[in-house]
Amino acid sequence: MNPKSIVFLGGSNSLQTVGTAQLLNIVKGGYKGKVYPVHLKEKTVIGLKSYPNISSLPEPADLAVMVIPNPAIPGVLEECGKKGIRHAIIITAGYEEMGHKGGQMQKALIHTCKQHGIRLIGPNCIGIINSAISLNTTWFPCKYKPGKVGIISQSGSYVTQTLPYFEKLGLGISQAISVGNQADIDMVDCLEYLSQDPGTEAIALYIEGLKRPSAFLELAKQITPYKPIVALYVGGTEAGSRACASHTASISGPDEIYGALFRQAGILRAKNFSDLFDWSLALAQQPLPAGNNMAILSNSGGPGTSMADECNRHGLYVPVFNKTTQEKIRAMTPLTASPKNPVDITMNYDLDLIFKKLPCLILDMPDIDGMLFYGIFGPMHFQDKKVLFEDLIDIPIDLMKKLMREACARFVEFPDKYRKPILCACFCGREDEAVMLIQDGGIPVYPTPGRAVRAMGALWEYKKIRDGMEQN
Numbered sequence: 503m504n505p506k507s508i509v510f511l512g513g514s515n516s517l518q519t520v521g522t523a524q525l526l527n528i529v530k531g532g533y534k535g536k537v538y539p540v541h542l543k544e545k546t547v548i549g550l551k552s553y554p555n556i557s558s559l560p561e562p563a564d565l566a567v568m569v570i571p572n573p574a575i576p577g578v579l580e581e582c583g584k585k586g587i588r589h590a591i592i593i594t595a596g597y598e599e600m601g602h603k604g605g606q607m608q609k610a611l612i613h614t615c616k617q618h619g620i621r622l623i624g625p626n627c628i629g630i631i632n633s634a635i636s637l638n639t640t641w642f643p644c645k646y647k648p649g650k651v652g653i654i655s656q657s658g659s660y661v662t663q664t665l666p667y668f669e670k671l672g673l674g675i676s677q678a679i680s681v682g683n684q685a686d687i688d689m690v691d692c693l694e695y696l697s698q699d700p701g702t703e704a705i706a707l708y709i710e711g712l713k714r715p716s717a718f719l720e721l722a723k724q725i726t727p728y729k730p731i732v733a734l735y736v737g738g739t740e741a742g743s744r745a746c747a748s749h750t751a752s753i754s755g756p757d758e759i760y761g762a763l764f765r766q767a768g769i770l771r772a773k774n775f776s777d778l779f780d781w782s783l784a785l786a787q788q789p790l791p792a793g794n795n796m797a798i799l800s801n802s803g804g805p806g807t808s809m810a811d812e813c814n815r816h817g818l819y820v821p822v823f824n825k826t827t828q829e830k831i832r833a834m835t836p837l838t839a840s841p842k843n844p845v846d847i848t849m850n851y852d853l854d855l856i857f858k859k860l861p862c863l864i865l866d867m868p869d870i871d872g873m874l875f876y877g878i879f880g881p882m883h884f885q886d887k888k889v890l891f892e893d894l895i896d897i898p899i900d901l902m903k904k905l906m907r908e909a910c911a912r913f914v915e916f917p918d919k920y921r922k923p924i925l926c927a928c929f930c931g932r933e934d935e936a937v938m939l940i941q942d943g944g945i946p947v948y949p950t951p952g953r954a955v956r957a958m959g960a961l962w963e964y965k966k967i968r969d970g971m972e973q974n
Contacts, residue, residue: 503632503677503695505564507536509556509587511578512569512594513547521569522548523641524593524629528567531644532636538563555581562586567629567639569593575625576610583618590615591639592624598683599626608685615686627682628658633675634701640680642666647942649674650786651779652702654692656681656710664779670931671948672941673783676701688713690721697725704786706778707733707769711755719767726768727971730785730964733769734778735760768967770960780946780953781960787944788923790965791871794818796958797864798844801856801877805927805951806844809874812952816959820844827867834859851879857909865920872961874954878928878947880906880936906936914943923961927954 508528512521526548529537538559539547546552553559556566556578562585568575572594582590597608608625615622623630629639633648640662646669653675655661661678668675677699679692689712696702705725712718722731735757764771770785772778796818800806810820823831823843831841834855840846845864850856856877864873881903917924926947932938937947948954 503630503637503679504635505535505589505637507538507561507563508533508565508567509538509540509553509559509563510567510569511540512567513539514541515544515547519569520641521593524567524569524639527638527640527643531638533638534635535637536563556585556587557581559585564589566590567593572596572607576614579611579614579618579620583614583620588618588620590620590622590624591627591629592622592682593627593629593639594624595626595682597625598685608683612685622686623679624682625685627680628662629680631661631675631678633677640665644675645669646672647674648676648701650676650701650703651782652676652696652699652705653678653708653782654681654689654696654705655679655708656684656689657708658682660708660775668779671779671783672932672938672946673779676703684713690714690717693718693721693725693731697721697729702786703729704782705729705731706782707731708778709733709735709760715763719763722767722769723971727968730782731767731769732772732778732781732785732960733764734772734775735764768971770964770967776953777956777960780948780957783946784923784925784957784961785964787946788917788925788961789921790968791923791958791962792965793871794962795821795869795871797823797867797870797873799847799856799860799864799873799875799877800844801847801850801879803840803846803848805876806846809876809927809951809955810844812955813874813958816956817962818955818959821869823867827863830863831860834863847877850877853905853909857913861913861916861924865916865922865924870922872923872925872958874951874958875924875926876928876951876954878926878930878934878936878940880930880934880939903935907939910936910939910943914940914945917945923958925954925958927951 510525513525514522539550539552541547541552542554544552566582566587596604598605631638631644638644642662642665644665653661658680661680681689696705796813798806798809813820820843828841835847838848924945926945928937928947930937941947
């Protein structure tokens with residue numbers, strides 16, 4: 503995960519190959535280590551001096567990454583061993599997941615690795631991401647800033663094709679590992695590694711089957727009291743099990759068995775893809791609630807109501823504010839506002855009210871444990887109006903941007919100030935600067951009200967898990 507030099511096999515000067523795209527991500531993604539392309543014919547590959555084979559390298563690289571045809575890999579691994587290269591990632595597929603013949607080929611790879619003391623990730627994976635050193639061996643570029651979510655996945659797609667999705671969600675990765683067939687290094691090894699990574703605050707797992715379930719359970723039980731783990735398990739159905747076997751040669755088990763294993767380990771079980779990463783994002787960035795009493799602040803009735811409804815389905819309580827608090831809210835809000843909780847101020851552009859006065863009043867209440875917020879409307883909305891009314895009304899966009907930036911800068915400080923979680927929802931994404939500022943400031947903004955509530959429910963569930971484990 504921290505190589506100072508990489509030898510890459512499978513890149514060329516043609517962008518039509520996946521290997522070239524992966525090599526480009528390494529070279530152009532900010533990685534500062536040495537990169538040695540190996541190519542039988544080309545003298546240079548994407549501007550770098552190329553070498554005809556491993557033996558001709560000027561030094562033994564820390565890591566070998568292979569995206570070459572299966573027949574060539576045994577010889578290359580042998581060369582790596584003789585050269586003194588002790589770490590490898592085999593991206594190439596066509597091994598145990600293909601049946602008996604592929605399984606025999608995979609065993610041969612492991613035999614060679616053991617002979618030379620090589621540790622292997624893969625085969626049939628997409629590689630790794632380590633944001634701390636700007637290393638990304640995957641196919642998609644990693645454009646968003648480094649974050650606090652670590653990912654271990656048996657699907658390469660969940661650490662490469664998801665990168666544009668993570669960027670929209672404001673989810674930054676600390677490190678990510680695509681384990682593929684787990685021929686050598688498996689999910690247990692990776693989980694132990696991320697548990698000790700100071701840059702990883704929460705761990706997301708995509709699981710098709712565990713090679714060492716007992717070791718996984720014992721390790722996870724040690725980790726979850728101090729670092730949350732969220733897992734998505736697939737393969738518990740007949741169709742899912744069949745897909746797992748052909749995808750990564752995983753032997754899946756009954757759904758309820760994995761559910762019981764996760765409960766014993768204190769792992770939060772996500773039912774779908776969006777929950778896996780929504781929950782991991784919240785757990786990595788927000789403080790845990792002391793209890794389950796939630797305040798809802800919204801400038802629209804429908805989203806606030808749907809948040810309240812969803813809270814009751816996920817173990818969260820939305821208490822009616824006392825009369826004194828309601829009077830304070832009435833004194834600072836329009837007559838049409840509802841002060842009870844949810845606080846519905848209807849459509850309102852008073853930034854000081856929305857982003858400071860009401861949040862401070864709500865979060866300062868000792869019997870409120872967290873806040874759900876709907877109502878982020880940044881300069882984008884006024885820019886649209888300016889186009890419609892430019893001949894009639896002078897809309898001071900620059901001033902509004904300045905005020906919005908100041909309001910968001912204050913708002914993102916509140917979770918740390920009050921030690922209470924804030925989760926937001928907005929139907930706009932990062933195209934609205936206000937959403938971008940709040941996400942980049944560490945408060946998750948989800949695309950729908952329900953997803954924000956479910957993430958808050960995960961924070962509360964993990965708080966209960968951790969408290970229970972501390973008592974035991």
